[in-house]
Amino acid sequence: MEEKTYAIIDVETTGGGISGNRLTEICIVLLKGAEVIDKYTSLVNPEKIIPHQITSLTGIDNEMVAEAPKFHEVADDIDEFTRGAVFVAHNVNFDYNVLRNEFKALGREFKRKKLCTVRLSRKLIPGLFSYSLGKLCSSINIPLQNRHRAEGDTDATVILFQRLMELDEGGEVINSFLHPHSKNATLPPHIPAEQINDLPEDPGIYLFKDRHHKIIYAGKAKNIQKRVLSHFYDKKSREYHLGQETSFIDFETTGSELIALLLESDYILRHYPKYNRAQKKPTRTYQIINYINQRGIVQLAIGQTKQIQDSVHTFYKRNEAQEMLEKLCEDFSLCPKYCTLQSNVKVCSHYSIKNCEGICNGSETVENYNHKVKNAIASLSTAKQTYIIKEKGREPGEEAFILVREGRYQGYGFVGPEAQISSFEAYEPFLKLQESTFHTHQIINSYLRKKTEKNMIRFEEEAVLG
Template identity: 50%
Template structure:
């Protein structure tokens, strides 16, 4: 077999190539080499310049990728693409070819994963630290030729190991998991993932949660991240050193668990729903004239709210609906501020409490009737869900319209009163995202 052992340098976030080095290797000897700087036609960030020493002046007269594309195709043709953390280099090169409308397909091997199998026991499998442990000279770290040349020596050392033939054959098997797993993730960790519903945690090498997801089939969903070609997914997978999970029994509870986990860990790769939504509660109070006002109050800890929303738009729509139904005054529902009497563009059914044409008593009775109806819409609901095992059931508890949490209970346990379920409840916080999740399951009055 012929291998092309490759390293690239890029601009970082925009992932344009600035340098490439390719060593064609027959297992014993380097039989060809191609190394070149590349003009990325984009600004090279300062932190990349500090790491690699490659700046825009250095690449100003370098060829564009399209100028050297054919040389890369020729030297890698009918070879196995080898790199340390191969998916990064492979996808970076593949992305450049894609911009030219050329499909780049090569078999590939990852020297990170290979070294974990053939050279076990090292604390770190980064190229620099591994070369130091193995006394491999690495001249020109973070430059394509220096890293590629060191990878050749590392690869040759692995070829000499007693189990090399079997391991290489396994890694090159299309059906092998090894080719798709993140370089820092032990195969045993992936194989331990369940095929049931729940949530999963991607963690970096330091154990920090960097992504939380939910799935009906955890193992299948996790594997889909490894196959993804998006830069976001590739960056996340490259950082992943461990994966943890929690089973849920059902997709609905998995959604609730996912929301809580994201808001607890704030993972860097979860861009959606990381921020805990601001609560806006509808409250009532009486002014000096004795008129009862309905108003919104910002905050998650408002005592005894009439109802709570998670956007001012929803608050306004709710108050407008109450005004229209009960002929309330927009001024005293705080839909209009700093006016002596209401003049709302849409709500015109105020009976004149703001103009002295309706008694305070009559108006307050309408407000109290509206508050009573809203308060009585708050229902107690127990949603039953599938448990994590065949011997278990799950439930979701909603009390007075507020989500309290979920729980799991063995089927053999007898429950006669709803209150008895509280012993099994795993308390959770209510928020706008939870309301959206539960809305299809709850009948609104």
């Protein structure tokens, strides 16, 4: 059987993310089987300034590349040199994507089979603390000179790959990595393919963790395995760096997409994962509060806080609180002045609310007015609904539920087919308590706007959990 040709490649770049990276140097060593048959190396003019921190790392500065060929001048050489060869690199997706983007900018396609020596090393030399090129070479006594220059790193990777071929007698591991259905060519370097294969194809949440098991990304999915893989197929710089930092992937199936959304929100707010953009910033709540002023009148106002506290009612947008105050004012003939809808006026003169009965000008008694305010507050309390949302469980016969008590999310749980649920209180032993936040409020409200009430069980106020 004919021996495979491998192109061992290392590139140096200007930095600036995957899409912004421009080539500054490239080295390619061709192997026929395990034997070196040719080498190509060249500096490349990136046609942009090389940042100081990159020069400090690689030693390549703007003066060095000023007279070097531009990529379009070496593209044919690189294309021809690597044609028919397997593209091999340490952390192959980086080098491969840099070259592919350079060709793409010229309107050309660059496509090769890929092998990653990080992933191969983890498989064939398990148990090492680090698989970075420098530490790996130090661990197994491979000489590494001229570090962070294309030729020096490529020469070390060639020796590493030759060692890996010796360990992979018969080529079983390498061939499995090159199999068309293998995920090894697309996965980041530190995630074993077995970990991906173990991911379920069910709804739930997934957690990307770094090598210290710290959560760096939390996501929800209808199909956990499919969604996790989509991160690695995405070529955006942020997704690439997320993959590079991920060493472990945990998951939790939920059966219900709604519970997955609520759990995702909980993980983001509790762990502030590095790569989650949304939901991190604490959101202020707006509350209708009441207090007795100097005249003994019960006054209503809007209070703002970062915590959900006991109040007449809590809102997540100021305009919602404002609209509710106006409605209370109108429905119970309250005074706009004493509902803090007007300030610095002796007598109310609201543009739309005209049914004040005179508390502001002395024609209504404080006792009568306060009684109306008490009724208004009571109306808000009774408007807070208590209900269960029933959803599909994690397995046949199981039922998931989300509990909202007096307008506030309490948590979720799962009930098996053997459980006898005949009352609201019967859900209590299965409930996993969760925090009610702006985001959980938005998630549940969005769900209820899209769904009918057939999955919803309402309860009267006196039947709530005690």
